[in-house]
Amino acid sequence: LAQRLRLSLSIEIESASLTNVSQDDLHGLCQRLQVEINYWLNAETFRKIDQKLRTWLSHTEEVRVVIETSDDFLWRLPWHLWEFVKDYPQSEVVLSLLESKQIASTAQTAANQVRVLAILGDSRGIDISTDKNLLKSLPGIVPTFLLEPDRQAINDALWQQTWDILFFAGHSSSQAENGKAKISINQNQENHSLTINQLEYALSKAIEQGLQLAIFNSCDGLGLAKQLVKLNIPQIIVMREDVPNAVAQEFLKYFLEELARGESLAMAVRRARERLQGLENEHPCASWLPVICQNSPSELSIWQKRPDAKQRVQRHHPFAKPTQNRKRILIVMMLVSFIVSSLVMGGRYLGWLQSSELYAFDRFMQTRSQLFPEQPDNRLLIITIDEPDIQYQENEKMHLRWSLSDEALAELLQKLDAYQPRAIGLDLYRDVPLNSQYPDLATRFQKDDRLITLCKSGTTGDDGDTYGSVPPPKVPNERISFSDVVADEDDVIRRHLLSMTPLTTSLCVAEDAFSFKLALHYLNKKEPQYQITADGDLQIRDVIFPQLKEHSSGYQNVDTGGYQLLLNYRSLASVDNIAQQISLTDILSDRIRPEQINSLHNRLILIGLSAQNKNNDLWNWTLDKKKFIRECDSRINE
Template sequence: MQLIELEIPEGSFTEGFKVRLHIPVEGDRAAVSEIGMLPPKPELRAFYQLWYHQYEALVQDRLGIARNIAHGGDVATCEHLFQTWRNTVKQWLQSPELYKIALELTRSLAKAPLMTQLNIKLPIPSSIDDDWSLLWKLPWHTWELLGPYAHIEPILTPAIALPIPTAQRRPNTGRVLAITGGNLTDGKRRVDDNSIIAHRESIDLQDSINELKTLESIKLLCLEHPTEDTFIDALNHPQGWDILFFTGHSGMDENGGWFEINPTTKIRAEKFQLTLRNACQNGLKLVIFSSCDGVKLAQELSCFNVPTLVAMREIIPNTVAQQFIKGLIQTFTISTAPSNLATAVRSARATLEGCSGYPGSTNLPMIFQRSPQVLPTWEDLCQVHSLGQSLGVWRSLPILLTISLLVSGLVIGLQLLGWLQAPELSAYNRLMLHRPIEAPDARLLIVGADEGDLQTYGDPIPDGILAEILTILNQHHPKAIGLDLYRNIPLPPGRAEFLQELNTNPNTIAACLTSAQNVDDSIAPPESNRTDPFSGFIDFYNDDDITPSDPTLRRYLLSKNDNPTEDKISHCTTNHSFAILLIDKYLTQKVRQTQEPRNRKNSTYYWNFNGILAPHLNQNSGGYAQLDSRGYQVLINYRNTENPRIISRQINFRDVLNQSFKAEWVTDRVIIIGNVAASKNDEHHTPYGNISGPVIHAHVVSQFISAVEDQRPLISWWPKWIEYIWLFSWTSVTSITVFLLRNPVYRSMATVLIVISIWGISQTLLSWLGLWIPPISIILATFITGFSVSCFIYWRIVK
């Protein structure tokens, strides 16, 4: 916080005032000192007196106070006189003689308005009628250059700064002593060890009292019209006080300041000066006087070591006092934005603009400091830290946990109904896209028929071309060859040669189509006399059947149960997928085991790849809620290469037939042959965009080979009961965090940080462990919990 000092050391309204500006060193900026002048303005005193006489008459009329004024107060006249005085002050502060000071001050405020404090240093007046006394009463807050900066409130300080006593620190609970010189509006006398506030008769501050009572961070003691001994004893409490609050009658006479602590007793400031000094030594940091004639009282009390005071410059009507205290408490203790005392007073002053019956009431509040220092926040005054607030958390913990439990139950219900499935799957796509980049898989080779191949050899590719390709590739001993092309009917010439290659090479896998939607559309594999599983289905299942308008391919059917269709039998009778057979061929030849699930009707069965169990999807796995989980479905762990459409080296048919490739590209590799030409319409939507069918099969083959040989994780998810505990944990963290943060802005920031953390953890776990934790449900629960706890806090305040 930068402390700027504007000092007026000497002068008068008839001769002008000398002004000094001092801006201390800040960062790489040197200290600034400027000297200027406020020119003579003798009419200011006359304008002030005209307004004050009208204002005093209005107040005394409505309080029923006898006065020696020949005419009654008039609101319109009073308003006109105040505007005249205020405008004259504003013009005076814009004098050319003050230009350099105003320029430097504006530059400093513009640089960091939230971290700047303006102290105006004035000599202590020798009498209530001298020019210095009037300077203390000027509406400094109306200075034009302060207008854009809502956080700046001028603070008045004696020209000769007085030392601030070192106060003792107490445990993390603020202590507030409030004294009233009148009766509570409900007529009930209250003296309670846990709550204290004082009111002047006919001032209704019950709502403000209730707000203070809801704060867990303070110990609030209220004394209503106490006796002198009771007042002194309370102020002398060994645990001390952080804030002293007085509402009632007060004033100044030739013997000094006095306070009316009950309807029959006035106590002079000098009478309890030792008690006040001890209270300051024991931790008293702020005194608030909602009473009349506060300027001289503040100056007198500052001599008794009070660091900071909020007081009223003139006599104050009850309605104005009530409105100001209400605004001050709401802004200072339950602020919607970070605020210190200056910001709170400025905001509370703004609420007085509604007191139109008392023109000039906005000029009444003032902050007085014994010596320039950073003004405290409510947390500073009450020493509110996590330890202190945790006491309130422990008392409210059952309610907070109940809120967390209810919100968790609500979100779990939304999950089970399937209402969160679409956003969860969309979030899954985003998480997949932001995983680390991986290198292409060198164990695979894709031989794709592109547009050039179709033009050269015909469409569809004849059997003889495929036979020649198979012959050339098998010369280099691949581990497995997958033929992702339908060969259910002959495509001459070369059918016999093709079938011979298929039947004599057990590492070659053909394709067929189950077509579960319509058996008539199923496609059989080519005829063969092989007894081993030589064909696998190449069906894909995207998610538009469970989430409308979402054709994304996220899962793959490794194997299926017996055909559920009762009246017709599919032409593709195999229960194994194209990819699973290629994986088995590769791992078996590498002296590794692939074990098929034994009990297909048991939901706990697993495909076992050399000890790696493939997690299979159930109806409510991960973010799914209405999944048709028949068969053995897994999530495709796409290899996030620079271009996911290219998972491995890829060559075309012409390259093979012309033998324009290296042998090591084929030897011990898994080869997938298929169409990659755009005209074949064999592209499917994935989290990474449209990818051709052969490349998707390659992704599936790669994910299981990599899991065995590289320990690359397969995508898995938690059981639902662990997800529910995880969800409840985050709602509990959110509820406690939001409860601890009294400021709504901080609550919102904390909630956003929690959401970012949830997303970050979900991204990290999916990227490095392959663990899919659906984040949308938790994020939704976090926002609902934060809102619910904020409503709970507000309800407590209102109650």
């Protein structure tokens, strides 16, 4: 959940410290996520699968629901919250990759021994002695411990001996600097960490010799699991996110106890995971952390080799039932795996889940705005024009053609010089000649390089406006931008069109969006122009903005023409809170005190219409689905 809320596509990122976290808010957020996941899985396209599973399966049968996908988002979802899993106490969700395959093992295990290679890595901040004692206490286990070893010691152990289980306790991360998951094996200043790729040959040999299970009782293990599945280890147990030491130790204790009772791997993990709920006062969502990732659908055979385990296995394991029942369960598991993976991947590719995914995105954005509201942006200043401002111009006998007269605009731009703006964005169409009575306005349009204007590009859409609108007169092309936005089928703005090639018939020849050109102009007062990477992505400073493409970010069948990004709205309850606002009348009437003007220096100033009338260009945004005025507010949020 935390990972999915860390969205950032803004041009500048300001860090802030989180000082207070409410347990009630976190509990409410977890409950809300459970509701949203089941709402998503209850969609019409998936409901038939759920119903078919409930028709085929018995509540007393053990079932592993295998989610075969390479999608990182689907791997991170807490699938155990699915109502089906709760309704079927002998079921467990298992993650797998589409390209996984089974490798035949050539080794034989002693009848009464389960051989465990236990790597006890960097112990700073954690107590790994508890893990060691737990492994020693389980009957039938023969553990070999490597205490804070180096790479060579681990490599030799994997090559020279045969193992049934590989166990690791210590620190790990799936967000390493090189993009590869890593484990911390000792406290040395150099060579203290390893990636799975650095042990590829040794692990492949261990798998060939009979390695059946890898347990990584450490933090953020999904990246490790993916790499291990690719090496074809049959079963892997990891923790989804950062795991407190107490939770990791209790899980290992519960898991080993369940295995010793003769439970299958899946049921042992489920029972141990459910028992972690007792720790959730101190460690919220502790029961969400453990997850099985598999390469092979077969059950572990190592506990079945113990002489004292046969009776328990027969009593608890559905796989130890008669051959016909085992075949039926295997067929059901394969069918479930095939149907779920095919529907999720195929349906997602065809766009069947697009509306559900976009709905989930909207809800995540709304939740983020409620839990982590942001402060107004002190880099912006908004000059609003509403009905009283229009009335003010009429009372002053100004010649109004639309909401802002040439006389008022000329006076406004002159007064804004005192604010020393770094950029000024005029978010109003000015597609008629300027009044000759105001030559200073024409000069400013032509020579003031801080002023960015806009026009509307011609389109081939339903509106049939292939010509668009002409740009303001006398403004050079490098300070003209387009006002066009891209809306989804529900008229919600989730994407940002940064640039495009205009139609040959368009009167507006701008290639960059109003907000994009303004942001670049603001930044280029201090920094050089942007650049395009070798992959064709936009880069500003050291930040790369990947281009939105088809079959990405929840979008499948969508026009991704031009250069588009997924919008990262600021976390606001209302667009009115985006930045400080001053009315046109207040500035023209000199109501702003000099000391206040001094505090507003070096801003990016936006001038736009806030009065709502039938002529406004209105759009929905993701945070509350209420209409907002494109001519001002949508610019701010982009």
